[in-house]
Amino acid sequence: MQLSRTEQNYLKAIYMISASSTEAVEASTNAIAARMDTRPASVSDMLRRLSDKGLLNHNRYKGVTLTESGMQQALFIVRRHRLWEHFLVHSLGFRWDEIHEIAEELEHVSHPELIARLDAFLGNPTEDPHGELIPGAHLQMPHRHTKPMNSLISGEHARVVCVDEGSDVLLKYLDEIELRPGSHFHVVSVEQFDNSMRIRKKDGSEWRITREVSNSVQVERLDRMP
Ligand SMILES: [Zn+2]
Known part of the structure; x- marks a missing residue:
């Protein structure tokens, strides 16, 4: 179609x-x-x-x-978008805050063979650079349980799963403090008056995270720091 x-x-x-x-x-x-x-x-x-x-x-x-058919079309577009983002970062060296707009263009090239070869060339990645899942070749979207970072409480450990790609400025900031998919941290305290939190990363560095930032990050809670 x-x-x-x-x-x-x-x-x-x-x-x-x-x-x-x-x-x-x-x-x-x-x-x-x-x-x-x-x-x-x-x-x-x-x-x-x-x-x-x-x-x-x-x-x-x-x-x-x-509908079933609409879902397949939508997942194929999402698949193309996220594969191109992966390509832009890992093969062309773009930063993760530069890729979304370019992928918005590239996602419309829907040639199935091109996408199959791109996928193989990249080694069949399962996540894009923001940590979002890439639908597989059969257009299935795996299920994953995450929660927003701002729902964590003091004393909890967590791993960043994915971040909101919507804001370049936010992505640049997360890059600066090295809070990316896969990063582990511990919540030292949560400020009651503005819900900002203080976190300690695995490397020992501590950061104050505003609610605006923690709203845009999805995490997985860990029992303890690995
Ligand atoms: Zn994107």
Whole structure:
């Protein structure tokens, strides 16, 4: 099925909205409009078009969900995006705060053989540079349990799993303090008045982490520091 760039962006946006929400599986028109930075009226037209192509289930009151075929299309776009990000960092030497915008372009090249060869060339990576999972060749998304860093309490140990790629400035900052996927740390204390936390990393360095930062980092709690 040939899909326009805009159609692909909608499918990905709908996938991201349902993947990030803990309750509703439906993506509402307003949530899609916000994500696509457009008016709800133009969203409705596009949703009708994608339903006509069998990619969406449209529930007038709740919003939309992806059909099996829509889900496959969305996961293939996510797969392409994350493989290219991996390529940009590991093969071309880009920094992780430089790659998202480029991958937004590259993800639209959907030639299956190109993507299969890119995957093989990179050694079938399972995570992109931000720690996000890359859907496999059969377009399955593995399940993973993470929690936001800001839900940790004083005394807990954790490992960074993935970080929000949305802000270049945040990524640069995390790079500076070397808090990346795989980093281990211990929560020394949590400040009650602004929820900022003091962490100690494995190398012994201590950092104060604001709530804004800890909101954008997903972690896995550890029983103890490895
Ligand atoms: Zn990205």
